Amino acid sequence: GRVPVICIDGPSASGKGTLAQAVAQQLGYGVLDSGALYRVAALAARRRQLDIDPANARQLAELARNLPLCFDGERILLDGRDVSAEIRTEQVGRDASLISAIGEVREALLDWQRQAARLPGLVADGRDMGTVVFPHAPLKVFLTASAEKRAERRYKQLISKGNSATLSTLREELEARDLRDTTRAAAPLKAAHDAEVLDNSEMDVQAATEQVLRWWAERQ
Ligand code: C5P
Numbered sequence: 001g002r003v004p005v006i007c008i009d010g011p012s013a014s015g016k017g018t019l020a021q022a023v024a025q026q027l028g029y030g031v032l033d034s035g036a037l038y039r040v041a042a043l044a045a046r047r048r049q050l051d052i053d054p055a056n057a058r059q060l061a062e063l064a065r066n067l068p069l070c071f072d073g074e075r076i077l078l079d080g081r082d083v084s085a086e087i088r089t090e091q092v093g094r095d096a097s098l099i100s101a102i103g104e105v106r107e108a109l110l111d112w113q114r115q116a117a118r119l120p121g122l123v124a125d126g127r128d129m130g131t132v133v134f135p136h137a138p139l140k141v142f143l144t145a146s147a148e149k150r151a152e153r154r155y156k157q158l159i160s161k162g163n164s165a166t167l168s169t170l171r172e173e174l175e176a177r178d179l180r181d182t183t184r185a186a187a188p189l190k191a192a193h194d195a196e197v198l199d200n201s202e203m204d205v206q207a208a209t210e211q212v213l214r215w216w217a218e219r220q
Contacts (some may be wrong), residue, residue: 004029004121006216007129010143011156011178012093013150015200015208016125019143022209024123027216032116034126034133035096037088037109038071040078042095042123052098061104067112083155088161090173095176100127103186127181138219142191142214145201150174167180 006023008016017033024031039063045052050059070077072149075084099105106128113133116122124133130140145153151171158165181189191197196215200208 003117003119005117005129005134005137006121006123006194006212007134007137007139007140008125008143008212009127009129009131009189009195011150011181012174013154014143015144015150015153015205016143018205019141019200019208019212020125023206023212023216026209026213027121027123029123030116030118030125032113032122032126032129033212034109034113034124034129036076036087037067037089037093037112038096038100038105040067040076040083041105041109042099043070043083043087043092044068044078045099046095052095054102057102057104060099060102061108063112064099064105064108069112085161088158089163090158090165090170091192093177094173100110100144100186101180101184101186105157106132106186127189128187128196131190134188134193139212139216140192141193141215142195143208144197144199147175147178149201151213156207 008020010016020031024089042052044063044067045060048063050056050063068079075082076087077083110133130137151167151174154170155165155167197209198208
């Protein structure tokens, strides 16, 4: 496509969302939080009492293709109701990881994701932005951080939003989700062969943003 896309992939809570927002803001680009799509699809399935099981792949894909979804600025509406907070729970995160392992569902969500690429540009964050969804993107960043740092960040994020959490449980959950995401057959989490790897364990958002903007400038 003609629309410039920057991909930011990496494991759970590596800081992809925050970095994507910061980079997009600097460049005046839009943002695609692809994880939110999987979260909404998982929530929609639960609401319809559709088991998140490969045996239901066809129905789940059908649901994912026709999600009654609406983006309203920062808010995400499902069936006309704001679900922005609800999709951030660990329960929905786990369900998202389950539904995302179903190839038919991934396929069904491709259009949603590719439609997000609009001028002047897009910063897309997820697990397979650089490997599957936007394979020709001129800049692909694979963002990592230690499991300890990621659990800490997720913990702070949850607590600041008034949720309860324990650090050790969060870390176990993150590691379980990463294992599932990296070992699944359909679009497993991995760095694209042409990705820039950025470990931001000891880096703040500003430093990471500057690094991504330098890589972007090199490509102009
Ligand atoms: O990034 P986030 O934690 O919101 O993603 C929730 C889950 O959705 C991930 O654990 C992953 O299983 C799945 N996902 C995916 N591909 C993406 C984005 C998210 O499989 N591009």
